[in-house]
Each structure stands twice: as C-alpha cells, then as structure tokens.
Amino acid sequence: MNTWHEVTTLEEIPPLGARVVTTKQGDIALFRTADGEVFALLDRCPHKGGHLSQGIVFGKKVACPLHSWNICLDDGKAVAPDVGCTRSYPVKVENNVVYLSLA
Amino acid sequence: MKKMKLVMVGNGMAGVRTLEELLKLTPDLYDITVFGAEPYPNYNRIMLSPVLAGEQGIQDIILNDIDWYKQNNITLHLNKKVVRINRKSKVVVAEDGREAEYDRLLLATGSSSFILPVPGKELAGVVGYRDIQDTNAMIVAAEKYKHAVVIGGGLLGLEAANGLALRGMDVTVVHLMPWLMERQLDDNSAQMLQSALEAKGLKFMLEQQTQELVDDGHGRVKSIRFKDGSEIPADLVVMAVGIRPNVALAESAGVYCNRGIVVSDTMQTYDPSIYAVGECVSHRGIAYGLVAPLFDMAKVCANHLARMGIAYYQGSVTSTKLKVTGVDLFSAGNFTGGKETNEIVMHDVTSGRYKKLVLNNNTLIGAVMYGDTKDSSWYFQMIRDGKNVAEIRDQLIFGQSHLGNAGSQGQNLAATMTNAMEVCGCNGVCKGTIVKAIKEKGLFTLEDVRKHTKASASCGSCTGLVEQILASTVGGAYAPPATTVKPLCDCTSHSHEEVRKAIREEKLISILQTMIFLNWNTTNGCAKCRPALNFYLLCAWPHEAKDDPQSRFINERANANIQKDGTFSVVPRMYGGITTPQQLRRIADVAEKYNIPTVKVTGGQRIDLLGVKKTDLPKVWADLDMPSGYAYGKALRTVKTCVGSEWCRFGVQDSTQMGIDIERAFDHMWMPHKFKVAVSGCPRNCAESGIKDVGIIGVESGWEIYVAGNGGIKTVVAQFLVKVKTHDEVMEYTGAFAQLYREEAHYLDRTVHYVERVGLDHVKKHVVENAANRKALYARLLYALQGATNPWSKENINAREFESLEI
Ligand SMILES: Cc1cc2nc3c(=O)[nH]c(=O)nc-3n(C[C@H](O)[C@H](O)[C@H](O)COP(=O)(O)OP(=O)(O)OC[C@H]3O[C@@H](n4cnc5c(N)ncnc54)[C@H](O)[C@@H]3O)c2cc1C
Ligand code: HEM
Ligand code: SF4
Ligand code: FES
Numbered sequence: 001m002n003t004w005h006e007v008t009t010l011e012e013i014p015p016l017g018a019r020v021v022t023t024k025q026g027d028i029a030l031f032r033t034a035d036g037e038v039f040a041l042l043d044r045c046p047h048k049g050g051h052l053s054q055g056i057v058f059g060k061k062v063a064c065p066l067h068s069w070n071i072c073l074d075d076g077k078a079v080a081p082d083v084g085c086t087r088s089y090p091v092k093v094e095n096n097v098v099y100l101s102l103a
Numbered sequence: 104m105k106k107m108k109l110v111m112v113g114n115g116m117a118g119v120r121t122l123e124e125l126l127k128l129t130p131d132l133y134d135i136t137v138f139g140a141e142p143y144p145n146y147n148r149i150m151l152s153p154v155l156a157g158e159q160g161i162q163d164i165i166l167n168d169i170d171w172y173k174q175n176n177i178t179l180h181l182n183k184k185v186v187r188i189n190r191k192s193k194v195v196v197a198e199d200g201r202e203a204e205y206d207r208l209l210l211a212t213g214s215s216s217f218i219l220p221v222p223g224k225e226l227a228g229v230v231g232y233r234d235i236q237d238t239n240a241m242i243v244a245a246e247k248y249k250h251a252v253v254i255g256g257g258l259l260g261l262e263a264a265n266g267l268a269l270r271g272m273d274v275t276v277v278h279l280m281p282w283l284m285e286r287q288l289d290d291n292s293a294q295m296l297q298s299a300l301e302a303k304g305l306k307f308m309l310e311q312q313t314q315e316l317v318d319d320g321h322g323r324v325k326s327i328r329f330k331d332g333s334e335i336p337a338d339l340v341v342m343a344v345g346i347r348p349n350v351a352l353a354e355s356a357g358v359y360c361n362r363g364i365v366v367s368d369t370m371q372t373y374d375p376s377i378y379a380v381g382e383c384v385s386h387r388g389i390a391y392g393l394v395a396p397l398f399d400m401a402k403v404c405a406n407h408l409a410r411m412g413i414a415y416y417q418g419s420v421t422s423t424k425l426k427v428t429g430v431d432l433f434s435a436g437n438f439t440g441g442k443e444t445n446e447i448v449m450h451d452v453t454s455g456r457y458k459k460l461v462l463n464n465n466t467l468i469g470a471v472m473y474g475d476t477k478d479s480s481w482y483f484q485m486i487r488d489g490k491n492v493a494e495i496r497d498q499l500i501f502g503q504s505h506l507g508n509a510g511s512q513g514q515n516l517a518a519t520m521t522n523a524m525e526v527c528g529c530n531g532v533c534k535g536t537i538v539k540a541i542k543e544k545g546l547f548t549l550e551d552v553r554k555h556t557k558a559s560a561s562c563g564s565c566t567g568l569v570e571q572i573l574a575s576t577v578g579g580a581y582a583p584p585a586t587t588v589k590p591l592c593d594c595t596s597h598s599h600e601e602v603r604k605a606i607r608e609e610k611l612i613s614i615l616q617t618m619i620f621l622n623w624n625t626t627n628g629c630a631k632c633r634p635a636l637n638f639y640l641l642c643a644w645p646h647e648a649k650d651d652p653q654s655r656f657i658n659e660r661a662n663a664n665i666q667k668d669g670t671f672s673v674v675p676r677m678y679g680g681i682t683t684p685q686q687l688r689r690i691a692d693v694a695e696k697y698n699i700p701t702v703k704v705t706g707g708q709r710i711d712l713l714g715v716k717k718t719d720l721p722k723v724w725a726d727l728d729m730p731s732g733y734a735y736g737k738a739l740r741t742v743k744t745c746v747g748s749e750w751c752r753f754g755v756q757d758s759t760q761m762g763i764d765i766e767r768a769f770d771h772m773w774m775p776h777k778f779k780v781a782v783s784g785c786p787r788n789c790a791e792s793g794i795k796d797v798g799i800i801g802v803e804s805g806w807e808i809y810v811a812g813n814g815g816i817k818t819v820v821a822q823f824l825v826k827v828k829t830h831d832e833v834m835e836y837t838g839a840f841a842q843l844y845r846e847e848a849h850y851l852d853r854t855v856h857y858v859e860r861v862g863l864d865h866v867k868k869h870v871v872e873n874a875a876n877r878k879a880l881y882a883r884l885l886y887a888l889q890g891a892t893n894p895w896s897k898e899n900i901n902a903r904e905f906e907s908l909e910i
Contacts, residue, residue, distance in 0.1 A: 017653045022908070049669075056630040
C-alpha cells in the first residue's frame with residue numbers, strides 16, 4: 001500500500017519547472033511538464049550527483065545542470081548513450097493537489 | 104488509419120541511415136520492409152579495411168543488429184535479392200519469388216566492384232573488394248598463399264594491399280597511371296605516399312596495363328601478364344579499379360538512370376513514389392563513393408518520406424583520408440587547379456611534409472596534405488563554406504595558429520599520440536577510448552563522439568585533435584559540419600541565422616510561437632535551443648518578449664553560480680573594481696552570519712562568496728544590499744580598471760571613472776555569452792585590456808578601443824577597432840559593438856568566435872565607418888536597457904525558486 005503525502009498544489013510548481021521536497025529519505029525533485037503531468041525523482045543525478053531539480057525541463061526529460069545528462073522523468077533513466085538511473089517515486093495529482101509516496 | 108508501406112531494397116549504410124533518420128522524425132508512419140542481398144544486417148563497410156588488416160573482427164563492425172530491426176518493427180529479408188519492380192501494381196519481387204507491396208519504395212542498392220574485362224577474370228582467387236564475402240576470401244587466401252597482386256592504386260586498392268601485407272603476403276600494387284591515387288593526390292604527395300608504403304614492404308608497378316590472368320591448370324589464378332609481355336606470380340588478385348552503381352534493377356523497371364539512378368534535390372527518382380539514396384544514385388551528374396555525402400542524402404530523403412518536405416540535397420564537397428595506420432594524408436576539393444587559380448605550396452623533404460592549397464579569387468577551393476594533416480578539418484571547413492580568406496591569406500599555409508592553446512598538453516598531432524595519451528583534459532578521455540568507440544559504436548560525427556565519450560564536450564580545446572582521430576579512423580566518411588548551415592539543435596533544421604531572421608521579420612515574441620512557426624520537431628525544445636530562443640527573443644523584441652525563467656540555465660534563473668556540490672556563489676558588483684569600507688564590512692558580516700565557507704577575490708576585481716545554500720540566497724542579497732555582479736550570466740560581467748590618472752604617475756586618462764561609467768551604463772545587459780571589459784589608463788595596460796571582449800586603453804590624445812580578445816581556454820589578443828577622442832565616443836562605440844554582437848552572434852559564441860566568423864571588416868563597417876548605423880545600434884541598446892533593475896532586489900525575486908517544500 002502506498003501512503004500518500006500531500007505536498008503542495010499544482011500551481012506551486014512552474015510549468016517546465018521543478019520544486020524541491022525535503023524528506024527523511026533526502027531531497028526529492030518534483031517536476032511539472034508543459035501539459036501538467038507531475039513526476040518525482042531523487043534529486044541526485046546518476047552521473048555525479050547534480051541536483052536535477054535545478055535543470056531545464058523539456059518533453060518528459062530534464063537536463064542536469066552540471067554536465068547536461070538527460071534524465072527521463074518517468075523512470076529516472078539516463079538517455080542513451082549515457083547509462084545510469086536515479087530513483088523515481090510515485091506521485092498523483094487530485095483536484096490540483098499533489099501527493100507523493102515514499103514507498 | 105492504415106499505415107503506408109515503405110519497402111527498401113539494399114540493406115546497406117545509406118539505406119539504413121535513411122530509416123534511422125525517418126524513425127527519428129516519425130516512428131509510426133510506415134510499415135517498413137527491407138530486402139538485403141547479403142546475409143548480414145547493416146554493417147560498417149568502411150571498417151572492412153581494419154578487418155582485413157586484422158585490427159577488428161566482423162562482429163565489431165555490425166551497425167544495426169537483428170534486434171534493432173525487431174525493435175523498430177521492420178520486416179527484414181536477408182539473403183534475398185530483389186529482381187523485379189512492378190511499378191504499375193507497386194510490388195517488388197525477390198529472387199525466391201517473395202513479393203512486397205509498397206506505397207513508397209526506397210532504392211539503396213549501392214555499387215559493385217568493377218571487374219576488368221580481361222581473360223581469366225572468372226578464375227578462382229580473383230576477387231573484388233566490396234563486402235564481407237570478399238574480405239573473408241582474402242583472409243583465407245592469405246593463410247594459404249604467398250603472392251598477392253592488387254590491381255588499382257586508389258584508396259581501396261592501397262587499403263587492401265596494406266591489409267594483405269599485414270597478413271604476411273607478398274603484395275604488388277599494379278596501377279595504370281603514372282602515380283598513385285591520381286584522383287586525390289598530385290604527383291609530389293603521391294610520391295611521398297609511395298615511399299612510405301614501400302618502407303612498409305609493398306611493391307609498386309606503375310603505368311602497367313593488365314593483359315591476362317593466367318590459369319594454373321586447376322581453375323585458379325597463378326600469375327598476371329601485362330601488355331608489355333612481362334609476368335609476375337599471383338595466387339590472389341584483388342580488383343580495385345573502381346565501382347559501378349547497381350542500377351540494373353531500376354533500369355529494368357524503366358526508372359531513368361544515367362551512370363546511377365537519377366534523382367532530384369529531394370532524392371526522388373523520375374517515378375515520384377520511388378526514392379533512391381547512396382552510391383547507386385546520380386545527383387546533378389555526380390555519383391558519390393564516400394559515406395559523408397550519403398548521410399546527407401539520407402537526412403534529406405527521410406525528411407521527405409516523413410512528409411515534412413522542407414529539406415534539399417544540394418551536393419557535397421568530399422574529402423579523402425587514407426586509413427593506413429601511420430600514414431597521414433588528406434585531400435579535398437579541386438587540388439589540380441586551372442587557369443584562374445593560384446597555388447600555395449610548402450614542401451619539406453627531410454621532415455616528410457607537403458602541403459598544397461589551391462585558391463580561386465581568395466577562396467580556398469582545394470587542399471592536399473601529406474605528413475602533417477592537423478589542419479585538415481580547418482581547411483576543409485573553409486572549402487565547404489567558400490569563405491573569403493583574403494585577410495589570412497599570408498598565414499594560410501601555416502595552418503590554424505594554436506597560439507596559447509591551453510589543455511591537451513599542447514598536443515596537436517593526433518597520429519603521433521599513443522592510445523594511452525590523454526586527448527580531452529576536461530573529461531579525462533584518452534585516444535584509445537575514442538578510437539575504440541568510433542570503431543565499435545560506428546560513430547561518424549564529432550557530435551556522436553562527444554555524446555559517447557564526452558571527449559571535446561566541455562571546453563572544446565581538443566576538438567581539432569578529436570576531428571583528426573575521427574578522420575583517420577573513418578577516412579573520408581568524416582565531414583566536419585558546415586558552419587554556415589548548422590542547425591541550432593536537434594529539434595530543428597533551421598540555423599541560428601534563420602531562426603533570428605524569422606523572429607525579427609515575423610515578429611515572433613514567444614518561444615512557443617517561434618517553435619510552431621518554424622516547425623520545431625519537439626513540443627518544448629531542449630536544453631540547447633530554449634536558452635538560445637529566450638535570448639534571441641529578448642534581444643529582438645525588448646520590453647515585448649517576456650523572459651522565460653524556465654528556459655534559462657539554473658545560474659541565470661537563480662541569479663547565482665551553481666557549484667559542484669549544489670551550493671551557490673554570490674558576486675556583488677563593485678563598479679570599476681572600486682569598493683568602500685561600508686561594503687567590505689557588510690560583506691564580512693554576511694559571510695559570518697550565513698557561515699559562508701570561502702571568501703575569494705576574483706580575477707575580475709571583486710569579491711566572491713562561495714558555498715551559499717540556495718535557500719539563503721534571498722537573505723544574503725538583502726543583507727548585502729549590493730547589486731548583482733552577473734558573474735553567473737551570459738551578460739556584462741565585470742569592467743576591470745587600473746587606477747589611472749587619478750593616482751598613477753604614468754596615467755594619462757581617468758580609466759577608473761571610465762570603467763565605472765561603462766559598467767553602470769551597460770549593467771543588466773544580456774548577451775550571447777559572457778562579456779568582459781577592461782579599461783587601462785595608459786599603454787602599460789595594467790588592466791589587461793588586450794584579452795577582453797572590449798579592451799580600452801587611454802592614450803595622450805584619447806582612447807584606443809580593441810575588441811574580441813579572450814583570456815579563456817584559447818588566449819586571443821584583441822584586435823584594434825578604432826581610436827576616439829572623448830568619453831562619450833568610448834561609450835557609443837563600446838555600446839554599438841556590444842549591440843552588434845548581441846544581434847548577430849550565435850548564442851554561446853564569445854565575441855572572438857563571432858568576429859572570427861563575420862570578419863573584423865564587417866564590424867568596422869557597421870560600428871566605425873557608418874556613423875548613422877553606429878548611433879542606431881547604440882540607441883537600440885539603450886532602449887533595451889531602459890528600466891532594467893537589479894535582479895537581487897526584493898521585488899525581482901521569485902520566492903518559489905528558493906523555498907523548498909517539506910513532508
Ligand atoms: C573496403 C572499403 C573501404 C571503404 N572505406 C571508406 C572510407 O574510408 N570512407 C568512406 O567514406 N567510404 C569508404 N568506403 C565506401 C563506403 O563504404 C560506401 O560509400 C558506402 O558503404 C555505400 O553505401 P550504400 O548504402 O550506398 O551501399 P552499400 O553499403 O554497398 O549497400 C548496398 C546494399 O544493397 C545490397 N543490394 C544491391 N542490390 C540489391 C538488390 N537488388 N536486392 C537486395 N539488395 C541489394 C547490396 O548487397 C548491399 O548490401 C569503403 C568501401 C569499401 C568497400
Ligand atoms: C561553470 C564554469 C565557470 C564558472 C562558475 C566561472 C566563474 C567565474 C567567476 C565567478 C569569475 C570572477 C568573475 C567576476 O569577478 O565577475 C571568473 C573569472 C574568469 N573566468 Fe570564469 N567561470 C567559469 C568558466 C569559465 C570559462 C569556461 C572560461 C574561459 C573561457 C573562464 C574564464 C575566466 C576568466 C579569464 C576570468 C577572469 C576575468 C577577469 O580577470 O576579468 N571561466 N569566472
Ligand atoms: S595602465 Fe598605465 S595608468 Fe593604468 S595603472 Fe598601469 S601604468 Fe598606471
Ligand atoms: S552530475 Fe548530472 S550530468 Fe554530471
């Protein structure tokens with residue numbers, strides 16, 4: 001069973017932008033795409049730990065601010081030819097409220 | 104809707120590249136079926152030479168394995184030669200009777216080795232050099248037999264000869280012409296090449312015509328006899344005298360051919376539902392035999408198959424590089440010259456170097472180099488761009504000066520480097536890693552190498568080295584991108600110029616509008632194009648285009664420099680490098696209050712607070728009560744000054760005040776890249792004006808202005824622009840140059856790259872010679888800067904950017 005934590009409202013995340021959520025498991029980045037989908041990844045790039053929340057979001061990807069690896073928002077995998085994966089977390093949006101699960 | 108059917112005949116490099124480009128554009132438009140006469144999936148034909156030389160195996164050179172076809176839902180028929188096309192019912196038929204219907208047909212049948220029509224050509228032991236089968240036949244022969252003869256002293260023949268010699272055979276190259284590779288080399292360079300190959304053990308017989316191949320009595324070749332009656336032993340004969348486009352299939356279907364399947368600039372044959380790419384086509388009367396042009400064709404063809412309909416193929420300039428280890432040779436363009444052309448030649452017999460450049464009215468049209476090819480891509484670029492070289496003609500032959508080029512240990516000759524030597528200092532990549540990636544991953548472009556190895560992906564100072572390694576590994580398959588038509592990024596086929604022009608002329612004022620108008624192939628771009636577009640829009644339509652923070656790199660979004668641990672640095676402005684005790688006190692207090700671990704004096708005459716947490720930034724700024732120094736931005740950075748006439752005994756002008764005035768007037772100025780200025784009070788030049796984007800030096804009678812200097816990775820001395828008398832003139836000229844650079848440079852080009860591209864004369868024309876234009880430029884800059892305010896002030900801070908959420 002997922003335990004959903006209420007985090008914020010959709011408006012609080014800029015489109016094509018991100019917010020950082022501090023949790024017991026470390027910082028988690030919440031991303032919002034152009035069409036309002038929300039994704040959550042551990043805020044650590046699989047390359048050298050760059051803070052993904054600070055990157056540029058495009059399509060369903062984010063470009064890491066340190067060395068521009070592209071990371072997929074839905075599964076946390078680096079786009080080829082780079083190889084690596086960062087942890088992703090379940091999120092849902094209901095009535096404009098964003099919920100995150102640490103499961 | 105039912106999908107359309109695309110059938111491809113010929114499963115080789117050009118065809119499969121076209122499919123790859125097509126799938127990138129529209130993955131689902133077609134049901135794709137491929138027929139290939141060979142039993143292998145697409146492999147890297149040009150790597151047959153290293154396979155023959157024993158440097159690689161067949162498995163290493165497969166470019167697309169069977170799984171690739173499966174993953175992309177492509178029906179693959181190997182070992183099935185197509186023998187008939189029925190254009191009326193739109194069906195192709197293979198040798199074994201299998202049929203496939205098409206809506207669009209793509210012919211990519213490549214070419215075959217030309218076999219000399221001499222008696223004995225059908226004997227065992229006589230092969231062409233084209234595919235895996237030929238290569239295997241040669242490898243087997245090399246194990247059993249001693250004498251090999253290669254007919255044809257061109258690129259392919261020499262690579263075959265080299266490979267066979269490495270496998271222990273005694274190899275003679277027979278050539279009809281008076282010197283080797285006569286289509287790529289002049290007599291001097293060919294002679295140098297021949298000597299080098301002789302030293303490796305190859306033998307040569309020039310100006311010899313083959314009469315007959317002699318049977319050993321059991322159906323195998325035993326010797327070769329020439330027109331003059333002489334004869335030499337031969338257990339293996341490799342015919343490398345040329346290739347013939349495979350047009351029989353197209354011709355039999357009534358598709359117009361003339362030494363190749365004739366195609367238009369959209370890669371269409373005379374039958375509009377049939378396209379053709381690769382060595383089998385004839386475009387504007389030319390059939391190409393190298394990979395680079397075929398890949399250009401593939402891009403264009405895919406664009407039309409995808410129904411985008413905006414690309415044109417307009418022919419390619421090709422270059423040649425022989426893939427024989429230890430031989431450095433390059434040729435491109437027209438190097439034989441003619442009546443209207445001039446030649447510049449350098450020939451150093453002892454060091455084994457030879458260079459010939461052919462010019463026509465100050466444009467470079469051809470080049471041949473032997474021994475030292477480090478500048479080959481530089482020359483090739485100029486040939487392709489048709490660049491006017493009048494300004495640098497005197498130095499042209501000496502190559503691109505690498506004056507003060509830092510990094511890569513001053514290495515500039517890739518061939519002399521061992522595999523263990525480091526090429527890219529930034530990312531710690533050595534030569535061996537690059538060569539391995541190129542060969543095994545099938546890389547052809549600088550961009551590919553950057554993506555896969557990270558070499559040359561950071562500072563770029565090793566780009567020349569990487570290009571050389573690429574060129575000597577893939578031969579003529581490497582073509583440096585033509586600078587003039589390079590698309591802005593993978594999301595579009597439009598160049599920087601085209602994008603800027605559309606923004607200006609169509610009055611596009613948002614990123615989305617621009618992407619829609621120019622048919623971007625992604626919905627919201629990528630991290631490369633969005634920052635560029637954001638700048639182009641702000642530059643073209645100040646006060647109208649709205650800044651998009653989400654399209655800025657984090658540094659400009661947070662107005663601070665991100666550090667490798669995710670903390671930020673804060674550099675407040677100190678106009679002209681002048682500070683006060685009050686400011687210093689505040690800085691000290693802030694550093695203590697927020698536990699800022701490092702306080703550093705920068706190279707730009709101000710103070711850097713390093714290690715600030717992002718959430719503290721707004722508080723730090725408020726307590727500092729100083730304006731942002733834009734040390735994080737593609738913007739006006741710092742104006743460095745010396746103390747000047749106020750204090751210095753040599754000073755003739757008040758450089759400090761001039762610097763302060765410039766920094767204040769042009770504060771908040773967004774630029775294509777960072778922009779640094781310095782002002783010195785006399786020619787002793789203590790502020791180092793010689794390596795700044797704009798460097799100003801006070802002299803007795805006024806000020807000298809220099810532009811496009813650079814103190815970074817590549818140290819470049821600024822060039823003299825103009826000398827002026829008054830303070831106001833300095834402001835006007837500096838502002839006008841800055842605005843010209845803002846309006847014309849590609850995003851992320853420094854002034855040095857920009858001026859290198861357009862030429863100093865262009866800048867002089869707009870900024871110095873034409874006063875009305877200068878004033879207009881200056882006025883546009885001042886208009887753009889009107890009302891700009893400090894991004895660190897409270898009302899400009901977007902709190903959301905800095906606060907984190909919690910659970
Ligand atoms: C040994 C060697 C070294 C080379 N070195 C270089 C180099 O250094 N640099 C460079 O730029 N180029 C080099 N080339 C040239 C380069 O390999 C070719 O330009 C390129 O492979 C041509 O691509 P293509 O797709 O047009 O033809 P191919 O790759 O030849 O593909 C055509 C395919 O179509 C198949 N086919 C033909 N007819 C039919 C049919 N009717 N039905 C089904 N299938 C059919 C053929 O069997 C073949 O597999 C080299 C070539 C060779 C042989
Ligand atoms: C992420 C990378 C970089 C960061 C964070 C960075 C940061 C800085 C900072 C904070 C300063 C002080 C400038 C000031 O006071 O305004 C500076 C100065 C300087 N930087 Fe960088 N820089 C980076 C990359 C580069 C690159 C790539 C080059 C070369 C092309 C370069 C060349 C310089 C030079 C020459 C100075 C001295 C300027 C002067 O003396 O006026 N920097 N840099
Ligand atoms: S540049 Fe000239 S005026 Fe300025 S400090 Fe040096 S010597 Fe003095
Ligand atoms: S840390 Fe993300 S790309 Fe290097």
